[in-house]
Amino acid sequence: MPRFAHTLSDGLEIAIDLKRSAKKNLILRPIDSRCVSINVPPFLSAARLQKWLSENEALLHRTLAKTPVRPTSDLAEKPEWIWYHGFQTALTDAPQTAITLRPSEILVPQKSWPQQQTHLRRFLHERAAEYLLPRLARHAEAMDMPPAATALSNAKTFWGVCRHRTGIRLNWRLVGAPEFVADYVCVHELCHLPHPDHSTKFWALVNRHTPHTEAAKVWLKAHGRELFVLG
Numbered sequence: 001m002p003r004f005a006h007t008l009s010d011g012l013e014i015a016i017d018l019k020r021s022a023k024k025n026l027i028l029r030p031i032d033s034r035c036v037s038i039n040v041p042p043f044l045s046a047a048r049l050q051k052w053l054s055e056n057e058a059l060l061h062r063t064l065a066k067t068p069v070r071p072t073s074d075l076a077e078k079p080e081w082i083w084y085h086g087f088q089t090a091l092t093d094a095p096q097t098a099i100t101l102r103p104s105e106i107l108v109p110q111k112s113w114p115q116q117q118t119h120l121r122r123f124l125h126e127r128a129a130e131y132l133l134p135r136l137a138r139h140a141e142a143m144d145m146p147p148a149a150t151a152l153s154n155a156k157t158f159w160g161v162c163r164h165r166t167g168i169r170l171n172w173r174l175v176g177a178p179e180f181v182a183d184y185v186c187v188h189e190l191c192h193l194p195h196p197d198h199s200t201k202f203w204a205l206v207n208r209h210t211p212h213t214e215a216a217k218v219w220l221k222a223h224g225r226e227l228f229v230l231g
């Protein structure tokens with residue numbers, strides 16, 4: 001059963017298990033929060049499948065969301081480093097009670113890894129509020145497109161979401177991403193205010209407001225998964 005990587009237009013990389021079956025329709029099933037299986041008719045071409053995937057992103061997101069939430073502890077042990085603002089930042093045990101941020105190092109109070117993980121998540125969530133929400137507000141003002149509200153999200157399946165009535169929510173894990181990636185996600189979600197789809201007009205608007213679309217997609221494809229290292 002071939003498995004291949006597919007990048008959604010929001011930059012999230014998912015895995016797709018492809019099965020050929022005699023059925024006429026495509027059948028989508030959740031595997032986990034980053035993987036779906038698709039039964040496709042025997043002679044569906046790769047190009048048709050790609051077209052179907054790009055036209056059915058909402059369905060893909062809904063299917064991914066049906067899977068059980070992944071356990072918060074993804075790692076049994078402390079990783080040597082995590083992404084912070086696009087830099088690989090070392091995690092170092094230190095005999096102190098508060099987490100301390102240094103240019104290329106985060107000092108973490110000596111505790112068990114699950115306790116450190118909880119502490120780090122809370123710390124990074126606070127930093128995310130400082131890093132992402134003012135950035136989103138600046139872009140909204142520059143583009144003259146104020147969302148109804150802004151907040152952080154803990155989603156497992158998207159980097160940002162935009163709804164007319166509830167506004168924009170950005171995944172707190174983007175605190176690990178470089179500034180140009182954070183900028184791209186802000187612009188992407190703001191451009192959904194006039195264009196809820198991923199149409200040509202939508203992308204033209206995104207590209208008018210950021211030169212980083214391609215580079216940001218490449219970065220998220222290469223490293224997006226690593227931003228989930230704390231669960």
Ligand SMILES: [Zn+2]
Pocket residue numbers: 009010188192197198
């Ligand atoms: Zn989008």
